[in-house]
Amino acid sequence: MPEHTAASRLRLSGLCFLLQILNILLFAAFVRYSPGGSPGPCPPQLNCSRRSPASAFQQPRFQDAHIQVLLSFGLLVAFLSRYGPGSAASSILVTAFAIQWALLIQGFFYFFLNGKIYVEAQSLVSADFCTAAVLISSGAVLGRVSPGQMLLLALLEVSLCTLSEYILLGLMAVSDSGRSLTVHTFGAYFGLAVSRVLQQPHKDKRKREEQRDKGQQTDVFAVVGTIYLWIFWPSFTSSTTAHHNAENWAVLNTYFSLVASTVATFILSPLLYEESTPRMVQIQDATLAVMAMMGMAGEMLATPFGALIAGFLVGLISPLGSRFFTPLLHSRLKIQDTCGVHNTHGLPGVLGALLGTLLTLLATADTYGYSSPLEGITQSQEPVASSPKPVPSVACRLELVFPLVAQGSRTVPEQALMQLGALPLTLLLAALGGSLTGAVLKIRVPRCCRDAQYKENAAFREVPEEGS
Amino acid sequence: MPEHTAASRLRLSGLCFLLQILNILLFAAFVRYSPGGSPGPCPPQLNCSRRSPASAFQQPRFQDAHIQVLLSFGLLVAFLSRYGPGSAASSILVTAFAIQWALLIQGFFYFFLNGKIYVEAQSLVSADFCTAAVLISSGAVLGRVSPGQMLLLALLEVSLCTLSEYILLGLMAVSDSGRSLTVHTFGAYFGLAVSRVLQQPHKDKRKREEQRDKGQQTDVFAVVGTIYLWIFWPSFTSSTTAHHNAENWAVLNTYFSLVASTVATFILSPLLYEESTPRMVQIQDATLAVMAMMGMAGEMLATPFGALIAGFLVGLISPLGSRFFTPLLHSRLKIQDTCGVHNTHGLPGVLGALLGTLLTLLATADTYGYSSPLEGITQSQEPVASSPKPVPSVACRLELVFPLVAQGSRTVPEQALMQLGALPLTLLLAALGGSLTGAVLKIRVPRCCRDAQYKENAAFREVPEEGS
């Protein structure tokens, strides 16, 4: 290997060292454990009415916190199926760094009190949402940036993602429990914007062809990835919905959408490609697309057939996008999308936001809250035996999904407008942030070293291909 | 590819489309969420005494509901090790369709009230049991039917499986919490009956030989599949046992059987095959066999050594069946069994039913209920602190496993007779239903297209073999 590569290896090593030391120092200065697992101090500008009941039964949160990390790894496994084990190492590096950094940045935004950030299991969940966005973005540029550039991307994107989350969830009080917008849409379009800026016309095209179809290996990862997603993602989608019953619906809604979307894949696949059954990667894409779409709508959809229809549509639209829109993206807009994040996260996220707006318009105390009186009766009849859960469990569903609407401080159309307005805002933030990040990544590599840099990437990337 | 194949591809696409639209329409007409997670309305002919305490602490049910789907995928992974990733796509299609269909059919049987089916997490669990039966059946005919035929098989089997479940669990009040009979035995013999009807003498034999020994790939799937089963299936076996303590025993019993069965595999393997250690596929088969056997007996076995003995015996019988009985099945009865479901589900299910009958005969309030007074005392001494669980947790174990016996409306020998009588009934229903389904699948493929159909299957099947 040429000396350029040796230098860049040491550069990565040094960068990791600096960033980790920085993290340790910042943690030492600011981060403390939330005392005794009690509800963390919460600044008044946040919708804390929603988080406080959650802290009352934290046992399930724990399990969720474990599972969140898997979420990131679910993504990782998903990308593995497209890109082989060689991508795993750098993705894990990004995950490890982004979790720490997100805890810090989110701490400064949300949990900063008396000069300290108090973390608890819930903080880790939030940090992992951010990490997921970074992993989605990295999916768009995988194989074309070095691990060092990935770290810089994570550094910048975590900050911007937290900012967007703060504006949407904190200031605008948008209901987006599964993070259709702040994770999936933001992550995908951020990554695409970075990809656009970093684009190298004549070289990338060749690369792109050769990294398709890794054969058998790919299928194994796609099978494992799909199973991971089916098992754990429904509970992930519902992990931030505080209320027991609402969680119930979010899980069921996600399942119904999943199965409908899977069947839809089998409908389109024989039409679009000359295959009698879809490949596992396509089924995995349909699974991811459903997850992105149901993030916002999951806790809203009040009927099972609504979930079926939503899943069915996204299962049809996502492969169509992959077939007809991705080539357009590539040829017209010069945007490359290594792992197809636009069809699995971006487009479904946008659809999810539109669906969420529609469902918000339909939200009345009637559709959401009719369970409340019934439960109240059950509650009063068997006061001890049937309620191992805390009292908040009898609260109106509407109050949990749209607290401001339930309190009367906002009308349903206003809330719907907020939900709709969040979409262009997210797209704008993602596009601007991504372009900015792409520009920074470009600056970092001086013109002269570009070619060496490129070789390094190639060397990095080609490790898995030797064995296959 | 010939035009026949193109036509059949479109046929699959159209079939999926029709079935999914049908599902959506039926869901729209009938299925609603159970209001507020409260205990679903329950028709009086069912043993609801058993289900009602379950709805009191639904938090664990949630986790189970997630895990159930994995059960199906566990099976799927198990089949992967025999059949390669090419089988995954069609199995996932069957799973996605069967879950929806089972929710509908089971809803009509169980939860139909005022013209609506009210679904909750528990419904998904029941639907998944049915889906597991379909997957087991499909294991017997994998590679010899097209995905379209699989869908038809699922369509018919779900209905018959629900009918059999209704008769056994609803009308006869048989105790079969892990579904040894209604899932494992029914699924296996249903699949074998279908296989018998669809059998094509001169062609299948050749196929059967070549799909053995996929080498390294196979081992990877078998390792992953075995680990999946070890981790998640014990909790699956116990997921329908309502009572906390009974659940405890079911999990422990399943574990003890598992370890004994695994050791038994190592005893027989060097004798039956010329290998010093069994291959992972054999260990996986032993794991599956234990699961099928302990379905009924899991919550009954009151001693750890009983579980060890049961596991040890099934670990010896299952490989013996695989070695000596499967060739007989094939040569005499002309029944092919692609994934060996007879030895891993059918035979152990029958053994499990016999074991369950034996244990029912031994059931007295003495063996099951002696924990009750002790717990009652604990309960009264520390009324609040030590009982985060609802009051039903002090009920007698006997009441939970055999509610009718505990209520005095049925004697122990009567219950044992019911348990025993359920076995031939299940076999009869499975054989009749399977033959019927096989006949329908045969009709659907006109004689003239048989050969093209077969080629299609071959093309479908050979996708994974290219890469290996």
Added chain:
Amino acid sequence: MPEHTAASRLRLSGLCFLLQILNILLFAAFVRYSPGGSPGPCPPQLNCSRRSPASAFQQPRFQDAHIQVLLSFGLLVAFLSRYGPGSAASSILVTAFAIQWALLIQGFFYFFLNGKIYVEAQSLVSADFCTAAVLISSGAVLGRVSPGQMLLLALLEVSLCTLSEYILLGLMAVSDSGRSLTVHTFGAYFGLAVSRVLQQPHKDKRKREEQRDKGQQTDVFAVVGTIYLWIFWPSFTSSTTAHHNAENWAVLNTYFSLVASTVATFILSPLLYEESTPRMVQIQDATLAVMAMMGMAGEMLATPFGALIAGFLVGLISPLGSRFFTPLLHSRLKIQDTCGVHNTHGLPGVLGALLGTLLTLLATADTYGYSSPLEGITQSQEPVASSPKPVPSVACRLELVFPLVAQGSRTVPEQALMQLGALPLTLLLAALGGSLTGAVLKIRVPRCCRDAQYKENAAFREVPEEGS
């Protein structure tokens, strides 16, 4: 194959049969289910104050019990990445046997009452800890002992491991919830001692070279293994900490260490090896090392940055050990270490014990218990709604981590001395026990059959290599 091999195959079969029958007889004579899931009878010489609150909310224990078995399998998967699927079969055999044997041996030590051993889910967790130690030890000698020898190793090591656990946790009241000492350190040095005794100078060297770098296959297992560990091990580390809040910290501490250690791997890898990014196996090793280190310290570390620093250091030390110390071990001490257990379990375990001692010295009611008054207030204000957990949840953290210190019967320096003294004691027991076991394994193979034995191992070992 020669006749020696056939004989040895039958010997393994017979050994399995004898051991399983022995287990069944012992289980029949001694083991009973703990009545009704109530807290098991507990001999007074144990620190039962710690176990009794745990039995109050056993629901999470269940999940843990499932996950424990996976722990063993996590290890197994970890070893797979070094050794290929051929090692899986014998590891599963060892697991299946060791769980039964550990239940018996630990039962005699801890739960023996009125001539019976009463088992519950918690017993299975303890048994699985022991099994983990056996699997760690087997990692040091994998590929150089036959499955039969592995069984003997398990037979002896389980007894010695339980003895060491009894001395450390029972008699000395050392706080080691994640078992840095009794599982990781003991298992690693036990295995190394066995390896030293069994060492065969001229033959092993050649073997060792050829079993490196299995290529692509290896990477798949390493990716899956790393993901498994990330998902499940943090909850494993905290599974024996009884207190809800303490558990919280243990999980978070483990996560923080994990991410820091992963970044550290990326720092060292380019310096030590000529690779731009570490291979997945190295990341997996870092993950394992963190787990071993945080076992004891996990529930003690009271600040997030402490966890970061600890993880960072172990992430640096472990690869350095692998690079510079393992060759020394091999060349000077003639100790082979097939799967590198010294760097992933032994050394980090020792570091963990030292860190635990340091943290014990810093333990005051101030750092551990300052959450108590705050929680007490919350408790009194909302007596029913906010406390679905039993009352012990308001107890002082200190009491849970160091019960004797909290009760005043031991001072902090005394406790620290105990923690420190446990380290040389563990090393001594492991070294003596391992040497003894190695000697027994050597005796069992008479001089004359040595060569045949060796061939058998080779045949056993080479199964996976055929396919690769």
